[in-house]
Amino acid sequence: xxxxxxxxxxxxxxxxxxxxxxxxxxxxxxxxxxxxxxxxxxxxxxxxxxxxxxxxxxxxxxxxxxxxxxxxxxxxxxxxxxxxxxxxxxxxxxxxxxxxxxxxxxxxxxxxxxxxxxxxxxxxxxxxxxxxxxxxxxxxxxxxxxxxxxxxxxxxxxxxxxxxxxxxxxxxxxxxxxxxxxxxxxxxxxxxxxxxxxxxxxxxxxxxxxxxxxxxxxxxxxxxxxxxxxxxxxxxxxxxxxxxxxxxxxxxxxxxxxxxxxxxxxxxxxxxxxxxxxxxxxxxxxxxxxxxxxxxxxxxxxxxxxxxxxxxxxxxxxxxxxxxxxxxxxxxxxxxxxxxxxxxxxxxxxxxxxxxxxxxxxxxxxxxxxxxxxxxxxxxx
Numbered sequence: 001x002x003x004x005x006x007x008x009x010x011x012x013x014x015x016x017x018x019x020x021x022x023x024x025x026x027x028x029x030x031x032x033x034x035x036x037x038x039x040x041x042x043x044x045x046x047x048x049x050x051x052x053x054x055x056x057x058x059x060x061x062x063x064x065x066x067x068x069x070x071x072x073x074x075x076x077x078x079x080x081x082x083x084x085x086x087x088x089x090x091x092x093x094x095x096x097x098x099x100x101x102x103x104x105x106x107x108x109x110x111x112x113x114x115x116x117x118x119x120x121x122x123x124x125x126x127x128x129x130x131x132x133x134x135x136x137x138x139x140x141x142x143x144x145x146x147x148x149x150x151x152x153x154x155x156x157x158x159x160x161x162x163x164x165x166x167x168x169x170x171x172x173x174x175x176x177x178x179x180x181x182x183x184x185x186x187x188x189x190x191x192x193x194x195x196x197x198x199x200x201x202x203x204x205x206x207x208x209x210x211x212x213x214x215x216x217x218x219x220x221x222x223x224x225x226x227x228x229x230x231x232x233x234x235x236x237x238x239x240x241x242x243x244x245x246x247x248x249x250x251x252x253x254x255x256x257x258x259x260x261x262x263x264x265x266x267x268x269x270x271x272x273x274x275x276x277x278x279x280x281x282x283x284x285x286x287x288x289x290x291x292x293x294x295x296x297x298x299x300x301x302x303x304x305x306x307x308x309x310x311x312x313x314x315x316x317x318x319x320x321x322x323x324x325x326x327x328x329x330x331x332x333x334x335x336x337x338x339x340x341x342x343x344x345x346x347x348x349x350x351x352x353x354x355x356x357x358x359x360x361x362x363x364x365x366x367x368x369x370x371x372x373x374x375x376x377x378x379x380x381x
Contacts, residue, residue, distance in 0.1 A: 028276070081110060
């Protein structure tokens with residue numbers, strides 16, 4: 001928590017020079033770009049006749065989840081049970097937990113959450129987990145919705161074959177307290193492939209497998225109303241085969257330096273704008289050619305390309321780390337930056353960067369408009 005910093009930023013709300021006075025480092029959301037991104041994805045989904053089930057792992061923020069629901073989303077996804085609990089406490093529903101919940105302690109929490117959330121569902125892949133969930137739901141006098149998660153190439157989890165999915169579906173049907181809601185398949189490994197056509201071909205293969213699972217379940221007399229998966233990287237063509245009922249898009253609301261290199265349209269044009277930034281200030285510049293800032297590796301997730309400077313430094317400048325607490329701006333031609341210079345930096349990977357902050361400072365036209373808490377920060381449980 002950083003109450004003093006957040007209080008300072010909150011006090012700047014509505015001030016004409018609020019953005020220039022913001023306490024740093026801070027996570028900042030450009031509301032105009034964010035709202036345009038939300039509206040664009042919602043419009044595409046409507047035009048293509050497919051639903052959106054955005055993934056809250058990207059933002060972990062109830063204020064953003066509400067805006068996605070208001071734009072027409074059929075629900076929100078959560079990567080972990082703790083994330084779902086955090087959003088449910090703010091009234092966000094329906095929620096789909098996109099990873100299996102199998103530990104005894106977590107099953108107890110899941111059943112408690114199911115009692116107070118409309119439209120809660122969780123994915124399953126293991127027979128023993130299905131039995132444990134069925135017994136727990138029955139003991140609580142509940143019905144729990146489950147989706148079969150399928151491995152479509154990432155090998156992180158998911159049943160590997162059509163036959164295994166049908167066998168698991170039959171087991172679910174034997175549990176009076178469980179209801180089979182459909183299937184999930186997330187091809188996470190292909191979302192950041194830079195080439196449009198290569199990504200499209202791999203996505204078709206994943207969708208074809210899910211279509212085969214769906215058809216086999218129905219042939220076995222089992223329901224499969226939902227086929228969910230996909231992501232920002234494959235959003236432009238995952239509707240084409242008619243397999244998916246909804247898309248688990250996440251990064252589209254923010255974008256990041258990693259997605260900057262991914263062609264999301266056939267001609268490579270930018271459909272979504274960078275909306276999420278880390279604001280940092282120069283704190284020292286005693287040498288030619290580089291400056292020190294107040295945002296180091298504790299302010300950025302670093303599992304992708306280097307963060308990119310969007311504003312505040314010469315075009316050829318590069319951002320790097322000067323340790324945990326400090327950043328380094330490498331300046332062209334031996335240049336210098338005055339102490340206090342405000343830099344706007346695009347994070348490498350938006351999802352884990354958000355998890356490093358307690359709140360998002362929302363700005364529009366140079367003014368601080370709101371401070372949104374990140375309720376799911378740290379909820380990796």
